[in-house]
Amino acid sequence: MVKDSIDKLLDDAQSGKSLFKNREVLHFTFVPDIILHREDEQKKVTQSLLPLLKKSRPSNLLVYGKPGTGKTLVVTKVLNKIKERVREGSFPIQLLYANAKEEGTLYGLLIKLGRQLVDRAGEKEFPTTGLSISEIFNRIISAIGEKGLNTVFVVDEIDYLAELVSKTGKDVFYSLTRANERLKKGSLTLVGISNDLTFKERLDPRVLSSLSEEEIVFTNYSVGQIKEILEERIKAAFIPRAIEQAAINLCAAMAGQEHGDARRAIDLLRVAGEIAEREQADSIKEEHIRKASLKMEEDKETTALNSYPLHEKLLILAVMKANGTTTGEIYHSYKNLCKIIRQKKSHQQRELMVLVRFLQAGTQNY
Ligand SMILES: Nc1ncnc2c1ncn2[C@@H]1O[C@H](COP(=O)(O)OP(=O)(O)OP(=O)(O)O)[C@@H](O)[C@H]1O
Numbered sequence: 223m224v225k226d227s228i229d230k231l232l233d234d235a236q237s238g239k240s241l242f243k244n245r246e247v248l249h250f251t252f253v254p255d256i257i258l259h260r261e262d263e264q265k266k267v268t269q270s271l272l273p274l275l276k277k278s279r280p281s282n283l284l285v286y287g288k289p290g291t292g293k294t295l296v297v298t299k300v301l302n303k304i305k306e307r308v309r310e311g312s313f314p315i316q317l318l319y320a321n322a323k324e325e326g327t328l329y330g331l332l333i334k335l336g337r338q339l340v341d342r343a344g345e346k347e348f349p350t351t352g353l354s355i356s357e358i359f360n361r362i363i364s365a366i367g368e369k370g371l372n373t374v375f376v377v378d379e380i381d382y383l384a385e386l387v388s389k390t391g392k393d394v395f396y397s398l399t400r401a402n403e404r405l406k407k408g409s410l411t412l413v414g415i416s417n418d419l420t421f422k423e424r425l426d427p428r429v430l431s432s433l434s435e436e437e438i439v440f441t442n443y444s445v446g447q448i449k450e451i452l453e454e455r456i457k458a459a460f461i462p463r464a465i466e467q468a469a470i471n472l473c474a475a476m477a478g479q480e481h482g483d484a485r486r487a488i489d490l491l492r493v494a495g496e497i498a499e500r501e502q503a504d505s506i507k508e509e510h511i512r513k514a515s516l517k518m519e520e521d522k523e524t525t526a527l528n529s530y531p532l533h534e535k536l537l538i539l540a541v542m543k544a545n546g547t548t549t550g551e552i553y554h555s556y557k558n559l560c561k562i563i564r565q566k567k568s569h570q571q572r573e574l575m576v577l578v579r580f581l582q583a584g585t586q587n588y
């Protein structure tokens with residue numbers, strides 16, 4: 223008897239049949255035990271923070287390299303190891319972490335760091351609204367000074383902080399990198415992580431010279447290295463023989479195409495696994511990796527498109543539907559779309575025209 227496809231899915235779910243052994247292992251926050259091909263980088267980050275164990279202040283450090291080259295992973299692992307060792311010491315050490323992109327505002331970022339400095343939840347000293355940036359900064363400095371804490375502030379995706387700073391006009395960068403001049407007791411070391419290699423050029427030279435007292439560059443992974451990283455992850459994430467060798471090779475090749483991005487490789491693997499499982503395939507094959515890559519591209523485009531306001535979305539659609547590529551033809555198509563969805567044309571004619579010209583240039587490049 224042919225089994226009903228719903229029944230088959232439900233049966234497999236109930237009998238616990240799955241290609242995955244542990245999905246968590248493919249989540250971006252997972253910290254693997256073994257970090258392959260980053261010996262040199264792990265050593266350099268550890269060495270740069272070593273003074274803490276010898277009761278002195280490490281230099282400020284700037285870590286940079288392309289996306290998915292293991293920067294966050296290596297710095298997190300070194301910090302965790304140091305934390306394990308210094309819990310009981312007489313030299314009070316506090317390691318704080320915040321991601322400037324996730325926090326989104328300068329206020330949010332400083333509050334996030336501040337709260338990690340105080341024992342309680344810190345809501346009183348560091349409320350979510352109501353303080354000036356310089357006041358939060360003063361409170362951070364007093365919290366450090368009062369307890370004589372030796373702090374390391376890790377600011378991940380620090381290039382976003384540069385943007386936040388330029389929006390508010392507050393030179394927090396300068397204050398952070400020079401905080402030690404204000405501290406009588408305790409210290410502050412800033413560790414910045416960035417995948418924007420042009421970020422340094424945008425910094426004030428005074429800030430740059432103190433932020434990059436030390437610098438560590440993460441090089442790109444080769445396709446072979448990505449493959450080994452994948453194979454290590456596969457052992458923990460999937461049941462045995464869940465993935466064909468050809469699929470692993472393709473996944474590594476796709477992720478290695480531009481600059482060897484381990485995140486893209488692991489994401490491809492996870493999505494391919496989900497697709498294979500949904501198709502009830504008995505293993506992950508090359509076709510699943512290809513489908514995963516397409517899906518991820520589509521998701522990226524959808525997310526990008528979703529973030530546009532309505533009339534900009536309509537214009538993009540208008541370019542696709544227009545009978546030609548002249549400004550008049552695109553505008554005509556846009557007006558038609560507005561009619562169809564019963565929307566008034568946008569008042570912001572000038573902005574729309576700038577976008578039309580931008581889109582026209584884009585279509586001409588194809
Ligand atoms: N050498 C490695 N061994 C095992 N896993 C790795 C390795 N390098 C990176 N990864 C994994 O790849 C993913 C991306 O790594 P990570 O987040 O550290 O990149 P990143 O350099 O901080 O990238 P971005 O600049 O985009 O933030 C993570 O899931 C991480 O666990």
Ligand SMILES: [Mg+2]
Nearest residue numbers: 293294295378
């Ligand atoms: Mg990172």
